[in-house]
Amino acid sequence: xxxxxxxxxxxxxxxEAVILFSVAGTSFAVAVxxxxxxxxxxxxxxAPQGFAGxxxxxVKYLLERERRTYFVVDANLHFHILPSRxxxxxxxxxxxxxxxxxxxxxxxxxxxxxxxxxxxxxxEMQWYRGLxxxxxxxxxxxxxxxxxxxxxxxxxxxxxSKLAAAAASxxxxxxxx
Amino acid sequence: xxxxxxxxAALGEGARSFVLFPLGKKRFALPADxxxxxxxxxxxxxxxxTTPRLTGVLVRRGHIVPVFDVxxxxxxxxxxxxxxxxxxxxxxxxAREWTxxxxxxxxxxxxxxxxxxxxxxxxxxxxxxxxEREIVELLDLEKxxxxxxxx
Numbered sequence: 001x002x003x004x005x006x007x008x009x010x011x012x013x014x015x016e017a018v019i020l021f022s023v024a025g026t027s028f029a030v031a032v033x034x035x036x037x038x039x040x041x042x043x044x045x046x047a048p049q050g051f052a053g054x055x056x057x058x059v060k061y062l063l064e065r066e067r068r069t070y071f072v073v074d075a076n077l078h079f080h081i082l083p084s085r086x087x088x089x090x091x092x093x094x095x096x097x098x099x100x101x102x103x104x105x106x107x108x109x110x111x112x113x114x115x116x117x118x119x120x121x122x123x124e125m126q127w128y129r130g131l132x133x134x135x136x137x138x139x140x141x142x143x144x145x146x147x148x149x150x151x152x153x154x155x156x157x158x159x160x161s162k163l164a165a166a167a168a169s170x171x172x173x174x175x176x177x
Numbered sequence: 178x179x180x181x182x183x184x185x186a187a188l189g190e191g192a193r194s195f196v197l198f199p200l201g202k203k204r205f206a207l208p209a210d211x212x213x214x215x216x217x218x219x220x221x222x223x224x225x226x227t228t229p230r231l232t233g234v235l236v237r238r239g240h241i242v243p244v245f246d247v248x249x250x251x252x253x254x255x256x257x258x259x260x261x262x263x264x265x266x267x268x269x270x271x272a273r274e275w276t277x278x279x280x281x282x283x284x285x286x287x288x289x290x291x292x293x294x295x296x297x298x299x300x301x302x303x304x305x306x307x308x309e310r311e312i313v314e315l316l317d318l319e320k321x322x323x324x325x326x327x328x
Contacts, residue, residue: 119231119269119274120231120243121228122227124225124226133236133241
C-alpha cells in the first residue's frame with residue numbers, strides 16, 4: 001500500500017477533538033470521531049486456537065458487541081513495543097476493530113497536525129497521520145484504519161466464521177441421538 | 178561552535194567551509210552549508226517507529242526535528258554518550274528538513290581543501306580533509322542514512 005505524506009506544512013488549522021491514550025508509557029492520540037466507545041477489558045474472549053493462522057498475531061481477543069464481532073488488536077504488538085498492562089479497549093467506528101491500550105489519559109483538542117518528518121520511512125508512515133504538540137510534548141496521532149486494514153478484517157472475519165461453523169457442526173464420528 | 182584555526186586565506190581557491198564534529202576519539206566533517214546550529218542537550222522524545230538509526234525527535238523553535246544517530250553507523254554500538262546535537266539540513270527530493278545529529282563534544286568550523294577518498298573507505302565518506310594534525314572524513318548525510326549499521 002502506498003502511503004502519501006500530507007503537505008510538509010502544518011496541515012490543519014481547524015480544531016480536532018482527540019483522545020490521548022497510553023501504551024507502555026508512550027502517549028498516542030486518536031480522533032474522537034474515530035472511536036465508538038471506550039470500555040474496560042471485561043467481556044474480551046481470547047482469540048480461539050487457529051484463529052487467522054499466523055497472519056494476524058496482533059489480534060489477541062474477540063469482543064461480541066451488539067451482535068457484532070470485534071477483532072481486538074493488542075497495541076503493543078501493533079507498535080512493536082514491549083508488553084504492558086492493558087486496562088481499556090477503544091472500539092473503533094470505521095470497522096469491527098477494537099484496540100487494547102493501557103490507559104485513557106484525557107481528551108483534548110489539536111489545532112495543528114504536523115506531518116511526520118520525511119526521515120521517518122518505516123511502518124510509522126502507515127501508523128500515524130502526523131504528530132501533534134501538546135506544549136513541548138510530541139504525540140503521534142494514529143491512523144485508526146492502520147490497526148487492521150480492510151484486507152486483514154476480511155481475513156479475520158473469514159477465519160472467525162470458519163471456526164464458528166466448525167464449532168457448530170458435530171465432530172466426525174460423534175454418535176447421534 | 179568554535180571557529181577553526183585553519184586560515185582559508187592561506188588555502189587555495191578550492192577551499193570550502195566545513196563543520197568538524199567529534200564522535201568519541203574521532204572527528205568527522207559535514208559541509209558547513211548543511212549545518213544550521215549546534216544545540217545543547219535537549220529533551221529527546223521517542224515514539225514507536227521502525228526506521229533504523231532514528232532515535233526520536235526534538236522540538237526546536239516549534240519544529241519537530243528527527244534525531245539521526247550517525248554514531249551507530251560510524252562507531253557501532255559502543256559509541257560514547259552524545260552530549261550535543263548538530264542540527265543539519267537533509268534533502269528529500271525537493272523538500273528540505275532539519276535533522277539532529279547527536280555528537281560527543283564541541284564542534285569546530287574550519288576551511289580546508291577536499292581530497293578524494295582513498296579506496297576501501299565506506300561510500301558515505303565522500304572526501305578527506307587534510308588538517309594540521311589529522312585526516313578527517315567528509316560525510317554525505319544521505320549516503321550515511323542508507324548505510325548499514327556497523328557491529
